[in-house]
Each structure stands twice: as C-alpha cells, then as structure tokens.
Amino acid sequence: MSNRIPNSASARDVMFHLHSQTNPQRHAEIGPLIMTHGEGVYVYDSNGKRYLEAMAGLWCTSLGFSDRRLKAAAAAAYDKFGFYHSFNHKTPDNTIDLTKQLAQISPIPDTQVYFATSGSEATETMVKLAWVYHAAHGKPGKRKIIARARGFHGSTIVAASMCGLPRMHREYGLPLPGFLHTHCPDAYRNALQGESEEAFVARLAADLETMILEEDPDTIAGFIAEPVNAGGGIIVPPNGYFAAIETVMRRHDILVLADEAVCGFGRTGNWFGCQTVGMTPDMMALAKGITSSYFPMSAVLLGRPIQEALAEINKGGELFGHGFTNSGHPVGAAIALEALAIYHEMDVVTHVRTMGERLRAGLGRIAATSGIVGQVRGVGLMIGVELVADPDTRHAFDPALKIGAMFDAQALENGLVIRAMGDTIGFCPPLIIAEAEIDETIDLFAKTLRQVEDRLGATLRLSSSPAAVLPSRH
Ligand SMILES: Cc1ncc(COP(=O)(O)O)c(C=O)c1O
Incomplete structure (x- = not known):
C-alpha cells in the first residue's frame, strides 16, 4: 500500500493529517x-x-x-481586495448586492441576511437569535432547542448538540443540557405496523407536544429541522408533517428554524427545501450551495420579528454581540452572486x-x-x-x-x-x-x-x- 512507502504523499497524510469523520486506525491502514x-x-x-x-x-x-465563471468571479474579486469585513457599520460593496439577491428569493417576508462561514456557524447563529427574540419579548427563560433524531446540524458544540446522531455526541458529553430530540419522520422505519401516514404524522406531533408540555413551553425557544434530512439517511417527511409540527410550535410560541445547508438553492426541486415540504420557518440557515462550496460562506435569513427583537434588545445603544471575522467576505460574495446568476440562467x-x-x-x-x-x-x-x-x-x-x-x-x-x-x-x-x-x-x-x-x-x-x-x- 502506498502509505507504507516512506515519504509518499499517503504516508505523510497518515502521519500529519487528522481527517474529519474518519476512523483514525483504519485510515492508517488504508491511507487516503x-x-x-x-x-x-x-x-x-x-x-x-x-x-x-x-x-x-x-x-x-x-x-x-x-466552473470557470465562479473561478473568474473569485479572481476579479481578489483584484479589488483580498478581504474586507462587516463589523462596525462597514461592508464590502458586493456583499450588499448579495443580501438583496438572497432577500429576493427568500420565502421569509422582509428578509435580512446575516453572513457566516460554515453551516455550523449558521445553525448556531439561529439559536442565538432565537434567544434574543424571546428575551426581547420578556421571556429570557425560553432557551431550549428541540431537534430531531437523525438530524445533522454541524460539528461545533451547539450544532453538534442539535445533531441526532450518536457519533456526534459520544465522546464529548453532548448534547449540552437544554438540547432535546424528538422523532425522525421516517415512516418507512418508524411508522407502526398498519399505521397510515396521517396517523404517523399525528402521533409525531402529539408526542412532540407532550415533550413540550413536560419540559414547560416557557423554557423552549426553537425547533430546528432540515426540510429533508441529509446525513441522517435522506428522509423526506410525509405529507402534512411540517404543517402538523408547526401548529404545535405556534401554539407554544416556539420559533421554527430551517437548516437549509443541503436543501437550499434548488437541491430539492424548489429554491429552498422548506418550499418542497411545506415548512414556514422564522429563520433559515444556508451554506454549501450558496457558493457551490467554492468559498466557505454561509448565511442566516431572518424575518422582521427577529430584526425587531434585535433592535429592541440593543435599544440602549449596545452592539449586536456576535460576528465572525470572515462574515460577508467579498470574495465569497462575488462567487455567491455568480452562482446565483448561474442558478437563475440554468433554471x-x-x-x-x-x-x-x-x-x-x-x-x-x-x-x-x-x-x-x-x-x-x-x-x-x-x-x-x-x-x-x-x-x-x-x-x-x-x-x-x-x-x-x-x-x-x-x-x-x-x-x-x-x-x-x-x-x-x-x-x-x-x-x-x-x-x-x-x-x-x-x-x-x-x-x-x-x-x-x-x-x-x-x-x-x-x-x-x-x-x-x-x-x-x-
Ligand atoms: C444539514 C447540515 N447542516 C449543517 C451542516 C454543517 O455545515 P459545516 O460543516 O459547514 O459547518 C451540514 C454539513 O454537512 C449539514 O449537512
């Protein structure tokens, strides 16, 4: 095997490179x-x-x-400057163009865009904004997040807590307290013998409401879901699933957070996965397809109620205390703008x-x-x-x-x-x-x-x- 050849690329990789989502021992055996x-x-x-x-x-x-157009867009952006940021009232010019383009395709009315650099950061940002929303409405105790078995939301500590996959928790003592999991809507595996799809959906919604009542609705901030689960095994929820779940959420003033890291930008046959599955989120996390992953960029789309909560909570003149150095990076923005142009042109x-x-x-x-x-x-x-x-x-x-x-x-x-x-x-x-x-x-x-x-x-x-x-x- 080539990883046994001294100083081969394989041997160096085995020696120096710690791989994501890879078994280290097996990697040492088979090499990259x-x-x-x-x-x-x-x-x-x-x-x-x-x-x-x-x-x-x-x-x-x-x-x-x-894609040559994405490459050219990146090169042209680097010709202007290699970096600029969005802190303290500043922003690169093309980042503004991108916010408008994203708002135009967003299913959330009056969308504002917050940029980050990974899916994990975007899902975690939604959690913080959900906390802000409830705090601004006088309910700072609404902190818990309900996610789902077999969901995937990223690898940082809160994002991993929201994952419903045991390997994301096992050796880390996760999930953190306050991160709960409800059923995965996989009718093939989880419906009871002879249970109709309607009955399956009704049972999942009822179980979820029982969990909320047992936990106390005044402690729950949000519910996060991928419209179609990706890493958990490609699970399309049954018809009516999100309508039933969202009825429960609205009843208890719980925000609905869509993780569109995979489903966004056409993947499911609509611009966003939430449109495919009848989900009406308060916030959405975008990543991956936003730049076709030619640049690490992610975003959160947020509606008017979240914007108003942010204004309310910072009305004494404080800063929105959140931000990633590379949020809204001009090269990422240039690539995303070009990717969006291509998505539109290719229909x-x-x-x-x-x-x-x-x-x-x-x-x-x-x-x-x-x-x-x-x-x-x-x-x-x-x-x-x-x-x-x-x-x-x-x-x-x-x-x-x-x-x-x-x-x-x-x-x-x-x-x-x-x-x-x-x-x-x-x-x-x-x-x-x-x-x-x-x-x-x-x-x-x-x-x-x-x-x-x-x-x-x-x-x-x-x-x-x-x-x-x-x-x-x-
Ligand atoms: C649905 C979903 N959310 C979040 C993430 C995390 O994205 P990142 O690895 O960019 O942090 C992923 C990554 O695969 C994902 O599939």
Whole structure:
C-alpha cells in the first residue's frame, strides 16, 4: 500500500493529517484517496482514475468541480481586495448586492441576511437569535432547542448538540443540557405496523407536544429541522408533517428554524427545501450551495420579528454581540452572486426536477430487480436507496455485515462516489448533471449492486445460519 512507502504523499497524510469523520486506525491502514482535480461532475485521483462524484463532494458543489465563471468571479474579486469585513457599520460593496439577491428569493417576508462561514456557524447563529427574540419579548427563560433524531446540524458544540446522531455526541458529553430530540419522520422505519401516514404524522406531533408540555413551553425557544434530512439517511417527511409540527410550535410560541445547508438553492426541486415540504420557518440557515462550496460562506435569513427583537434588545445603544471575522467576505460574495446568476440562467429548479425524476426512476427500475433494496426515496437530486436483508419485512441487515460500507468501497472501485449512511446509499450529485451522466450513475449503481449481491450471497452461503438466505427477485 502506498502509505507504507516512506515519504509518499499517503504516508505523510497518515502521519500529519487528522481527517474529519474518519476512523483514525483504519485510515492508517488504508491511507487516503488523494484527489487532484475535477471536471464538471467528475473528479480525478492521483493515479488519474476518474470518478463520477454523485455526492457533489459533501452535498455541496452544485455547479460541479470546475466552473470557470465562479473561478473568474473569485479572481476579479481578489483584484479589488483580498478581504474586507462587516463589523462596525462597514461592508464590502458586493456583499450588499448579495443580501438583496438572497432577500429576493427568500420565502421569509422582509428578509435580512446575516453572513457566516460554515453551516455550523449558521445553525448556531439561529439559536442565538432565537434567544434574543424571546428575551426581547420578556421571556429570557425560553432557551431550549428541540431537534430531531437523525438530524445533522454541524460539528461545533451547539450544532453538534442539535445533531441526532450518536457519533456526534459520544465522546464529548453532548448534547449540552437544554438540547432535546424528538422523532425522525421516517415512516418507512418508524411508522407502526398498519399505521397510515396521517396517523404517523399525528402521533409525531402529539408526542412532540407532550415533550413540550413536560419540559414547560416557557423554557423552549426553537425547533430546528432540515426540510429533508441529509446525513441522517435522506428522509423526506410525509405529507402534512411540517404543517402538523408547526401548529404545535405556534401554539407554544416556539420559533421554527430551517437548516437549509443541503436543501437550499434548488437541491430539492424548489429554491429552498422548506418550499418542497411545506415548512414556514422564522429563520433559515444556508451554506454549501450558496457558493457551490467554492468559498466557505454561509448565511442566516431572518424575518422582521427577529430584526425587531434585535433592535429592541440593543435599544440602549449596545452592539449586536456576535460576528465572525470572515462574515460577508467579498470574495465569497462575488462567487455567491455568480452562482446565483448561474442558478437563475440554468433554471435550476426545472433542471433539478427533470434530472431528479430521471435518476429516481432509473434507480427504481434497478431496485425492482434486486432482492436487497427496501426503498428508493428522495426528492429532486437528493435520493437515498436503503438496502435491507428482506424488502418484504423491511428487516435490516446485521450491522456487522457493513453492507453500506461494502457498497461504498465497491462503487469507488467502479468509479462512482456515493455516500453510505448506514445501509442507505445516498445520491446528491452536482445540480448541473446532464442526462447522460444521470444514466451513467444509474448504470454504475446497477453494476455495484450486482457485485454486492454476489458478494453477499457468497458470504451468506458460507454462514451457518439457514435463515440467512438472500431473497431473490432476479
Ligand atoms: C444539514 C447540515 N447542516 C449543517 C451542516 C454543517 O455545515 P459545516 O460543516 O459547514 O459547518 C451540514 C454539513 O454537512 C449539514 O449537512
């Protein structure tokens, strides 16, 4: 293995580089997959091998890996200045242009924009603004945040507290007190036997209200949700879910916070995910697609009530005590403005709907011929395929088999980057993906699935359990 060659790039990476969301021991064994460049929806590794990047990196490069217009916009902005900030009444000129462009597409009336540099900072900023809102309304005790199982909101301490994924909490003593979690709206996994979608939604809303009443509504500031869960396994809530949840929230004066880090900018077939799922947030966190991740930039969109609360709380002349050095960076703003121009020109919403339908239909066709696909789900260009031991009973694979990881490794070998979330295979390609590339994704998925089925069949034949028979639909 190349990481065993002294002073190779792999060996140096293993020695010097601590990787995010990576098992350190396994990394030392297998070394890094070193990427060198990209072209459209493809990336290339240091051996020159090409991969169709069906995850847009980390759900982020909506305009692919080599957009020349974004590059030119960045270069032109650097020609003006390498940095300016937005503290103390100052701002770069093009950052103002960006606020207006974002306000024009925002579903929140009278939107103001606050800039940050990561999704985590944006979700945490929403929490602080929710605290400000309630304090300004004479309820400083409204501090707790309700998030959901299998949600993902970032890696800083409050953002991680809001995650509903055990690996984000385990060794850190998280979540912090006051960060609660309610059910994930995954009807496939969490609905009771024979429970209709309506009854499932009503149960989730009732359970949530019980939690609020037990905690005391006067202690709860906000409810945060991704319109469509991304990292938790691509979960589209059932119809009527957010309407039912928001009725409960409004009854108890709890703010609704949308985490649009993944869903924003066309991903779900609307400008924002909240429009796809019928969510009406008080604030929204944007990241990733805002610059197609060509620059670390995020934003919070906030409506008039939050603005008024900020004015009220600082009416004695105090400063809004919050700010990141690189908030509203002019180079990020230039890239975001160009990305928005491209989204408008390509009619991103229509394109995503058409390509998403093609991808979903193609994956569905393959799934119908497989004995290990339980569900193909998703919306727009955000699709998950859940692999199961028995599609009829929805019985999951033994986690020790690590089927998702096996699929991931096999797909890489085939030149396809997907993301395994447990045994759910995620697809979230760049939004510029074309028909032929969708078809290539489907073909590579089919090839990988067959190989995984064959390997699994061999494993199960070798196992002594007579029940462990691969269901066949070939
Ligand atoms: C829904 C969601 N929110 C927040 C974040 C955190 O963003 P960042 O890693 O930029 O802090 C992510 C990252 O993947 C995300 O998927």
